[in-house]
Amino acid sequence: MPKALRWKFALLVLLTLASVAIVLPSFYPDLPGWWKKYLYSQGLKLGLDLQGGMHLVLKVDIDQAVKNATEAAARDLKDVLARKGITVVRLESEPGKIVFSLPNKKALARLKEILKEDFPDLQIVRIDETKAFPQVVLKLSEEREKFIRENSVAQSLEIIRNRIDQFGVAEPVIVRQGEDMIVVQLPGVKDPERALKLIGQTAQLEFKLVDDEAGVDVARLIRQAIEEGRLKPDASRKEVNRALRGYIPADDEVYFLVERDPRTGRTTKTPILLKKKTLMTGDMVKTAHVRIGGPYNEPYVALELTDRGARVFERITEENVGKRLAIVLDDVVRSAPVIREKITGGHAQITGSFTHEEASDLAIVLRAGALPAPVKVIENITVGPSLGADSIRKGLTSGLIGAALVIVFMVIYYRFSGLVADVALFLNIIFLLAVLSLFRATLTLPGIAGIILTMGMGVDSNVLIFERMREEMALGKPPRAAIYGGYDKAFWTIVDAHVTTLITALALFLFGTGPIKGFAVTLSAGIVINLFTAIFGTRLVYDWLISRGRTPNINFLQIVKNPKIDFMGFRKLAFGLSGLLVALGILAFVQISLGRANLGVDFAGGTMAYYRSEKAFDLEAVRKALDKAGISGYQLQQVKGENLLIIKVKRQEETVGDLEAQIREVLNQNFPDHHFRLESKSEIGSAISQELKRKAIIAISISLVGIILYLAFRFDVSFGVAAAAATFHDVLTVLGILYLLNREISLLIVTALLTLAGYSLTDTVVVFDRIRENIRQHRGRLSFKQIINKSVNEMLARTIITSLTTLLVLISLFVFGGIVLKDFALTLILGVIVGTYSSVFVASPIVYLWRRGETPKLG
Numbered sequence: 001m002p003k004a005l006r007w008k009f010a011l012l013v014l015l016t017l018a019s020v021a022i023v024l025p026s027f028y029p030d031l032p033g034w035w036k037k038y039l040y041s042q043g044l045k046l047g048l049d050l051q052g053g054m055h056l057v058l059k060v061d062i063d064q065a066v067k068n069a070t071e072a073a074a075r076d077l078k079d080v081l082a083r084k085g086i087t088v089v090r091l092e093s094e095p096g097k098i099v100f101s102l103p104n105k106k107a108l109a110r111l112k113e114i115l116k117e118d119f120p121d122l123q124i125v126r127i128d129e130t131k132a133f134p135q136v137v138l139k140l141s142e143e144r145e146k147f148i149r150e151n152s153v154a155q156s157l158e159i160i161r162n163r164i165d166q167f168g169v170a171e172p173v174i175v176r177q178g179e180d181m182i183v184v185q186l187p188g189v190k191d192p193e194r195a196l197k198l199i200g201q202t203a204q205l206e207f208k209l210v211d212d213e214a215g216v217d218v219a220r221l222i223r224q225a226i227e228e229g230r231l232k233p234d235a236s237r238k239e240v241n242r243a244l245r246g247y248i249p250a251d252d253e254v255y256f257l258v259e260r261d262p263r264t265g266r267t268t269k270t271p272i273l274l275k276k277k278t279l280m281t282g283d284m285v286k287t288a289h290v291r292i293g294g295p296y297n298e299p300y301v302a303l304e305l306t307d308r309g310a311r312v313f314e315r316i317t318e319e320n321v322g323k324r325l326a327i328v329l330d331d332v333v334r335s336a337p338v339i340r341e342k343i344t345g346g347h348a349q350i351t352g353s354f355t356h357e358e359a360s361d362l363a364i365v366l367r368a369g370a371l372p373a374p375v376k377v378i379e380n381i382t383v384g385p386s387l388g389a390d391s392i393r394k395g396l397t398s399g400l401i402g403a404a405l406v407i408v409f410m411v412i413y414y415r416f417s418g419l420v421a422d423v424a425l426f427l428n429i430i431f432l433l434a435v436l437s438l439f440r441a442t443l444t445l446p447g448i449a450g451i452i453l454t455m456g457m458g459v460d461s462n463v464l465i466f467e468r469m470r471e472e473m474a475l476g477k478p479p480r481a482a483i484y485g486g487y488d489k490a491f492w493t494i495v496d497a498h499v500t501t502l503i504t505a506l507a508l509f510l511f512g513t514g515p516i517k518g519f520a521v522t523l524s525a526g527i528v529i530n531l532f533t534a535i536f537g538t539r540l541v542y543d544w545l546i547s548r549g550r551t552p553n554i555n556f557l558q559i560v561k562n563p564k565i566d567f568m569g570f571r572k573l574a575f576g577l578s579g580l581l582v583a584l585g586i587l588a589f590v591q592i593s594l595g596r597a598n599l600g601v602d603f604a605g606g607t608m609a610y611y612r613s614e615k616a617f618d619l620e621a622v623r624k625a626l627d628k629a630g631i632s633g634y635q636l637q638q639v640k641g642e643n644l645l646i647i648k649v650k651r652q653e654e655t656v657g658d659l660e661a662q663i664r665e666v667l668n669q670n671f672p673d674h675h676f677r678l679e680s681k682s683e684i685g686s687a688i689s690q691e692l693k694r695k696a697i698i699a700i701s702i703s704l705v706g707i708i709l710y711l712a713f714r715f716d717v718s719f720g721v722a723a724a725a726a727t728f729h730d731v732l733t734v735l736g737i738l739y740l741l742n743r744e745i746s747l748l749i750v751t752a753l754l755t756l757a758g759y760s761l762t763d764t765v766v767v768f769d770r771i772r773e774n775i776r777q778h779r780g781r782l783s784f785k786q787i788i789n790k791s792v793n794e795m796l797a798r799t800i801i802t803s804l805t806t807l808l809v810l811i812s813l814f815v816f817g818g819i820v821l822k823d824f825a826l827t828l829i830l831g832v833i834v835g836t837y838s839s840v841f842v843a844s845p846i847v848y849l850w851r852r853g854e855t856p857k858l859g
Contacts, residue, residue, distance in 0.1 A: 060180050202370060206281055206329075441521045467801075501761060507699045
């Protein structure tokens with residue numbers, strides 16, 4: 001064996017062994033300690049859809065952060081003025097402004113001095129000295145407001161990170177997205193609702209005095225306002241205060257004291273009158289811990305205050321002995337104990353009939369600090385571990401069946417060479433899993449689909465080489481020359497086909513979101529690895545056999561022999577059919593853009609939830625129960641044989657609410673024997689759905705521009721435009737068919753459409769490559785029309801075989817991949833059929849029309 005060949009074999013064996021060492025921890029976590037220490041310890045990182053967990057997108061209310069800072073500055077300034085003997089009255093003002101009424105002009109001069117010395121972040125907007133009592137309008141300085149806007153998201157992110165770290169989630173992902181959003185991923189979280197409450201709690205802690213001296217019966221005033229129609233029974237606290245204005249002291253506000261009876265577990269909500277003035281805030285809390293005590297040995301939260309907080313708390317308790325001090329968390333009074341004596345030492349406690357989990361979570365948020373502004377949940381995707389395991393099982397099952405079908409077909413059709421291609425396919429999978437594991441890429445459900453699809457498409461390179469070998473043998477060359485000729489002549493065709501698909505994958509990665517990014521990573525890695533195994537790996541086998549004097553026979557089956565179909569003669573008929581299909585696709589696109597199609601919740605906004613029942617259920621009974629509960633606009637789907645119920649409710653709301661919890665309560669109340677449990681849910685607000693639409697359109701547009709530029713460089717502008725037009729044709733056609741079939745357009749479907757664009761391109765570029773080759777060989781002897789027909793006929797066998805092997809994998813995915821991947825697989829099946837048609841009947845005729853029948857001059 002030549003020395004160079006030995007080095008190549010050593011490289012391939014080394015890469016294979018290294019890949020196996022990297023992949024094994026993913027499948028056998030109990031490997032010996034020395035393996036993990038000296039070889040590799042990290043397994044594949046599974047996405048939330050496979051291992052279960054939460055995916056949240058939070059939107060920070062930056063405007064509220066500015067408002068909170070303004071209010072805090074107003075309170076501090078008013079307190080400082082009061083201590084200096086200046087009494088001011090806060091007047092109603094427009095948002096973001098502070099209006100004070102001063103007692104005299106002398107106070108105005110003193111105010112200016114205090115602002116200059118102690119409040120540099122406040123600036124005077126205007127002064128009105130014409131009134132009996134001078135008025136001054138203040139606002140935050142532009143520098144301070146800019147700082148808050150730029151830093152509130154970063155501050156919120158760090159606070160959320162601290163809370164999650166203390167909550168104890170392994171490998172959380174917490175990243176900023178855009179200007180005002182935070183993405184939080186919590187893999188394997190066991191209690192999603194508790195985690196969501198912990199993350200979203202603003203944790204604005206305030207200490208206020210209870211105004212028991214006002215002599216106002218707040219509960220009676222509220223009942224009276226409801227009876228008179230001035231107030232709704234479920235009114236918010238702000239609405240209550242607005243309705244009772246004039247009935248309660250001007251310096252007071254109504255809050256609600258929430259208490260839980262430890263014996264019955266029943267929660268009560270009692271209105272209580274508090275002074276508006278905040279005596280102390282949560283920024284004076286140094287740390288917080290859970291303790292057990294009280295008459296019922298209940299959990300409570302023990303606070304340790306900062307040095308300043310201790311001094312302030314000591315002064316508050318000394319000045320207000322005998323009064324009640326309310327502890328307010330996020331506008332809810334958790335407890336209001338009577339101050340018996342001055343409290344020193346810097347310790348306080350919050351009681352309120354907590355469960356241990358509630359007390360623990362409250363301690364966490366107080367330790368981590370308050371969020372600078374409220375966060376709104378605009379996307380909440382939760383997947384239970386059992387549904388994730390089911391997805392893995394079905395994905396692997398469909399993958400193994402698809403792989404087996406492809407392997408058997410290749411051995412039957414290409415004999416020994418087919419076996420070589422199957423070994424390359426096996427190496428593809430091993431190398432791909434190793435790369436994903438090594439770079440800690442997240443493997444998602446679309447990622448598994450990408451691996452399965454890579455298996456089908458990975459055969460294409462070998463098919464190109466084998467068909468080239470067949471052609472070389474037909475020219476009378478010996479097997480050895482045919483083998484080398486097959487590899488040499490297929491090289492640039494394979495490169496062109498893979499680069500165009502890689503451009504699509506890059507567009508997906510740069511502009512896609514979540515699952516689409518995961519799919520793009522898998523597809524990109526698969527493309528590069530397939531290039532290596534097809535061009536380098538399989539050739540080594542032939543080089544080794546030839547070096548030993550054992551040249552294999554090139555003896556393949558043949559589906560079509562020397563076809564001479566006049567494809568260009570059908571171009572007018574094909575253009576007519578394609579015109580109708582594209583028109584249907586445009587109609588579908590317009591309807592989708594207007595929100596009139598069957599959009600999934602990830603594009604329409606709303607809730608989709610999967611529930612598993614312990615026994616069979618009646619879908620009509622579920623529908624009646626939901627109707628009775630007042631839940632409207634829903635769609636029900638039953639997965640037969642799996643006792644799986646899918647409920648979709650589409651709503652155009654920016655934030656997501658508790659709709660899924662309402663549905664679950666209805667199911668549990670009406671069907672207690674079925675024990676419905678939540679397997680997965682997606683709650684997506686309209687803000688996210690609009691962003692997903694925008695990014696999907698950008699990804700498609702960028703990929704098409706990239707393709708045109710690359711093919712214009714490699715071929716000619718007409719070829720680039722024709723490939724882009726054919727790709728656009730395929731995407732629109734499949735979209736139109738899905739619209740006709742009333743299939744739901746979801747993020748997975750968009751992933752499939754973009755994948756189809758890559759697949760269609762591969763087919764088209766392969767045909768274009770043959771046209772270019774035949775132009776060089778037959779210019780002047782054959783017309784451009786004849787060259788196109790000859791090229792398409794020569795590639796027909798390869799087109800059929802590649803489509804067939806890909807369809808084998810996709811049909812397996814459709815039949816065995818489960819409910820989640822069914823529409824994804826159907827979209828790709830339609831795409832393969834349409835893509836095969838367009839590469840033959842659409843792409844080449846467009847080049848012909850562009851060139852007006854004249855043969856282009858290609859280099």
